[in-house]
Amino acid sequence: MTGAGRPRLSTKKRPGDTAREEILDASAELFTTRGFTNTSTRVIADAVGLRQASLYHHFATKDDILDALLSGTVDAPLAVAQRIRQSGAEAATQMYALAYFDAGQLGASTWNLGALYLLPELRSERFETFRDHRYTLMGLYAAIASDTVAELGATPRPGTVDLPFRLVETVVNARADLENGRPDALADAAAIAEAALRVLGWSADVSELHDTARALLAKVD
C-alpha cells in the first residue's frame, strides 16, 4: 500500500477534474496563505491526498507548480490582448476592453495568485518564460495606452502609459487587504477600466465605451 502505484485516496479533497488541477488548487491556497517558502511538496501532497512520489509524477519541482500557477494568471490576458490589438477597434476601446477583462480575471480567480508576483524567487532563470509573458503583456498594455493617448490628443507625463497595467494589478493588493479584514468594497473591473482611461486623458462619460468594449471582448474572448 505504499508503492508508487498506490491508488489515490477515494475521497477527493480538492476542486479540480484531474490530479494535476487538484495539486494546482491546493498549492495556490498554500502558497498564498502560508507562503511559498513555508510550503513543502510534502504538505501539498498531503493536502491533495497523494503520495509525494505521485506528486512528482505531475510536477518535478515546487518551482514547476509555481510556474504553472503564475503562467495561468498571464496567459489568458496575453492571448486576449493580442487579439484585441489586431481587432482594428479604436485604441480607447482596446484599452478599456483589455483592462476590463484582465481586472475581471484577477478579481475572480479562486486564489489571489498575483500576490506572488513580488517573490524574490521569481528573479531566477527558472521563471524567465513567465517573466517574458508578463512583460509582453505589459508591453501590449503600453502600446495600446500610447495609441489611446495619441487618439485623445493628450500629453501625459512620461511613464503614464505604464499605469493602466499597474492599475489592473492593484486588484491583487485590494484582494489581499480585503482578505485581511479591510472592510472597503473592491473597485470592480469597470471601475478599474474607467480609471485606466481617465489616467490617459479620457474625460467624457464611459457608458458607451463600456458597451463597445464588451462587444469587442465578446468577439475576441
Next chain:
Amino acid sequence: MTGAGRPRLSTKKRPGDTAREEILDASAELFTTRGFTNTSTRVIADAVGLRQASLYHHFATKDDILDALLSGTVDAPLAVAQRIRQSGAEAATQMYALAYFDAGQLGASTWNLGALYLLPELRSERFETFRDHRYTLMGLYAAIASDTVAELGATPRPGTVDLPFRLVETVVNARADLENGRPDALADAAAIAEAALRVLGWSADVSELHDTARALLAKVD
C-alpha cells in the same frame, strides 16, 4: 572573544549611524532580495558584523525587524497625511500633495520594502499595529479622495476613491520590475499624483495644482 560583550568588528559593513540602523539596512536588503523566510537572524548578524546575541539586544525577533522596516514606510506618509488633512487646503491640492509625497518616498527609499506588504506573515497579530497604521493611511487617502470627487462634482463608480492609494503603491511593483531588468522608465511622483487626480475626475491641466501642492507640502512636511 565570544562573550556577549565582544566589541563589534571595527570595519563598519553597512550604511547607518548606529548598529540598529545597520541591522535595519542589512535586513531590508536581505528580505527584499532573498526573501523574508529565507533570511535567518544569523545571516543578518553576519551581514552587519555582529554576534547574534548582540543583534537580539536590538531586536528580540526577526518579526520585530520586519515590523520596524514596514512601519518606516507608513509612518512618515501617515503623519504628512494627517497634517495635510488639517491644512484647510482644497481637497484636490491635498490629494495631489499626499500622492506626490508618498509616491516620492516609496520610490526614493534605499530598498523596495513595499514588496513585503503581501507576505502572508503580515496577517498575524504581531503586525496589527503596522496594519492599523497602513489602513489609517488608506482611510485618509479615501477621505481626501471623496472630498476631491465632491469638489469636482464627479460621480465615479464605487471603489474609485480607493484608487489613489493603490496607484501610489504601484511604485513598489514598478521598482520591482525595474530591478528585474524591465527597461521602462518609472512613472515619477508627479505622474502618479496627476494620475490619482485624473482617476477622480480632474480633467484640466495640473501645473498650477502641482505648484500649490508642493507649497502645501513645504508647510506641513
